[in-house]
Amino acid sequence: MKTIAVVIASLIAFSGIGHAADVTAPVKEIMDATKSNWADNNSDWTDIFDASRLDHLYSKDFVARYQAAAQFPAVDDDGISPFDYDVIVNGQDACPLQDLTMAAAPVVNGTAEVTVRFQKSACSAAPDAKDYTTVRFEVVEEDGKPVIDDIVTENIETQARDSLKATMALIAKGQ
Numbered sequence: 001m002k003t004i005a006v007v008i009a010s011l012i013a014f015s016g017i018g019h020a021a022d023v024t025a026p027v028k029e030i031m032d033a034t035k036s037n038w039a040d041n042n043s044d045w046t047d048i049f050d051a052s053r054l055d056h057l058y059s060k061d062f063v064a065r066y067q068a069a070a071q072f073p074a075v076d077d078d079g080i081s082p083f084d085y086d087v088i089v090n091g092q093d094a095c096p097l098q099d100l101t102m103a104a105a106p107v108v109n110g111t112a113e114v115t116v117r118f119q120k121s122a123c124s125a126a127p128d129a130k131d132y133t134t135v136r137f138e139v140v141e142e143d144g145k146p147v148i149d150d151i152v153t154e155n156i157e158t159q160a161r162d163s164l165k166a167t168m169a170l171i172a173k174g175q
Contacts, residue, residue, distance in 0.1 A: 023104050023112040023139045023146045026057040034088040035097050059149040068172035082171045090153045095123035112139045
């Protein structure tokens, strides 16, 4: 049993992200906010890109891209978001999120991929209501803590992966 503990400790120490860093921590905070946003509890909307979250949940490169994209706000109530949709559910409408799961892959080249799956339309009568949405968070270490470096959604129709950082770069160019 002691050997297993030593092997696990060694893997964590040499994983490229902190000695005991929980790579799912920033993702969990974002998903908790998103889950609350779509719950049937009439609570206030939580901005997953507010200043306090940008300060501690996202990488410096992600924040720089977000701030550049925010110069071109989408049509919304506050006029500051570069998005006119929820980037996690990848749409403007959703039901309370159902069957949410989260799994972290091993660190590769300094990046851990945290995959989140959920049903966003379970309350709908649509034929695809039970389909799962998959979001992949790329987590890196900065200043000794795990932070989100990109959010990648999967387009069900095209099977393509859409990088939020790439989207923000296009928005910043006025596209």
